[in-house]
């Protein structure tokens with residue numbers, strides 16, 4: 001596999017250009033600040049009145065309404081929520097994009113599924129960090145970086161890849177390594193990972209484990225610790241040293257139970273259903289559903305949030321987490337609650 005590092009990237013491809021970073025959320029604040037400190041001219045594009053506006057200004061960044069930021073820029077990085085990108089693109093980005101500018105993403109959904117159809121004069125590429133924004137920022141500050149994926153969808157200028165690598169260097173990613181991919185591969189694997197394993201799969205596994213224990217009469221507090229709280233310890237071991245490292249660290253009893261009972265719970269039929277979930281992604285069924293859901297004002301999303309907030313695991317969770325002030329929350333209990 002070809003991996004790009006610092007010596008493969010020349011900041012000169014981006015240092016004389018103005019980069020508009022649209023959005024100042026998880027990814028946006030990290031990209032804007034890292035680029036700025038790498039000596040790249042940055043303007044943050046936001047809605048007037050956004051609470052992020054003052055934050056970005058206080059951090060020493062130039063801020064402008066989206067349309068104005070785009071009009072000044074040679075490179076426009078779209079770090080808005082995926083479901084609002086197409087509308088903002090139509091209304092404020094495309095009409096103001098300079099001829100020959102670069103249109104850039106951190107996730108391929110809108111381009112791959114045809115929600116944004118860029119003009120032929122534009123370069124279109126992606127730099128997608130493989131970590132949340134706060135880590136992209138803190139690793140940069142520590143002199144390191146978070147690995148990223150790079151992909152070129154459209155190369156009108158003939159220098160899309162070196163410019164993308166320069167951007168990746170500016171946010172610190174080439175310090176860790178940048179892996180080439182395509183918009184199709186990044187988008188489809190990202191959706192599959194979050195649906196089948198990381199978010200959908202893991203949440204459902206935890207919920208069923210919790211329900212099984214409390215329906216058998218065990219205390220919810222004990223069940224919470226065993227099937228949710230301790231998951232972090234296991235995931236940390238996997239993250240640091242893979243499945244083998246995790247299995248080395250756990251007891252032999254746990255390891256034997258893992259090999260023999262894991263496939264009883266997650267059998268081959270689960271893999272068949274994963275293939276069905278992947279097919280729905282590949283054929284655009286999931287994308288169509290999510291686009292329609294947004295046109296319907298996220299009605300299903302709201303109903304699901306409300307239903308899950310009633311789950312008994314959410315009744316016991318806040319009480320137990322309050323006993324553990326050493327837990328560092330990335331989201332506040334108020335943000336999570338179904339208030």
Ligand code: NAD
Nearest residue numbers: 023024025026027028046047079080081106107131132133
């Ligand atoms: P976010 O929700 O954290 O931030 C979105 C930002 O957009 C906020 O500053 C918000 O104020 C602003 N915004 C929302 N609507 C707007 C509008 N109509 N006009 C102007 N500004 C608006 O988003 P995020 O998680 O940083 O995701 C941004 C992109 O990065 C997405 O494409 C996502 O898939 C991708 N990505 C995210 C992560 C991650 O860890 N969060 C990782 C890799 C890639």
Ligand code: MG
Nearest residue numbers: 190191193194
């Ligand atoms: Mg992902």
Ligand code: MG
Nearest residue numbers: 107190191194
């Ligand atoms: Mg995703």
Ligand code: MG
Nearest residue numbers: 225226227230
């Ligand atoms: Mg245990």
Ligand code: MG
Nearest residue numbers: 247248250251
């Ligand atoms: Mg062991």
Ligand code: MG
Nearest residue numbers: 250251253254
């Ligand atoms: Mg044990």
